[in-house]
Amino acid sequence: MNTTQQQPVTPQPAISTGSMxxxxxxxxxxxxxxxxxxxxxxxxxxxxxxxxxxQTLNISASCSLGQRERVVIVDVDDARLVLGVTAHQITHLHTLPARPQPETTDSPQPKPDFRQVLQSLMKGTGKNK
Structure with missing residues (x-):
């Protein structure tokens, strides 16, 4: 008589699909x-x-008058518009002339080359021999 003893198998905990x-x-x-x-x-x-x-439409200034009311200055191509803005509408209040364009110089200052900058730094620190 052959008696075989089987050891009890402990089930491994399975990962439930719901928890994953x-x-x-x-x-x-x-x-x-x-x-x-x-x-x-x-x-x-x-x-x-x-x-x-x-880029032709810019808000240049804004001032709050209440929780949802504002006065806004909008720059467009040839004019500046003063607008009243509320939660339900936008009202044109006034038109200002366009800002003058800043003058540009015809000849920009040439940048010094590296040798000149290095010599001026050496003279300034007193290490020039």
């Missing part, structure tokens, strides 16, 4: 919230660009 799905979706939600928070901080601190590709 919960973990993955939780991490994904945390990443999305982190991205949105970073975008909000960047916008609040002014890192995000507020301008569109059109």
């Amino acid at each position: 799905l919960t973990q993955v979706s939780g991490v994904l939600a945390a990443i999305i919230i982190l991205i949105l928070a970073c975008a909000w901080v960047a916008k609040r601190l002014g890192f995000a660009s507020r301008r569109s590709g059109n």
Whole structure:
């Protein structure tokens, strides 16, 4: 008589699909919230660009009159517009003449070359032999 004793097999704990799905979706939600928070901080601190590709329209000044009311000066190609801005409408208040263009000099100062800069630095520190 051959008696074989079998040792009891302990089952390995199986990873449930539901808990893994919960973990993955939780991490994904945390990443999305982190991205949105970073975008909000960047916008609040002014890192995000507020301008569109059109450079002929600039807001040169703005003054708040209330929670949602403002007076804004907008520079366009040939004029400056004073606008009243509310939550529901924009009203043209006045037109100012365009800002004069700054005068440009015809001959810019030539930059000194490296040898001249080095000699002036050596003379200034007293190490010129």
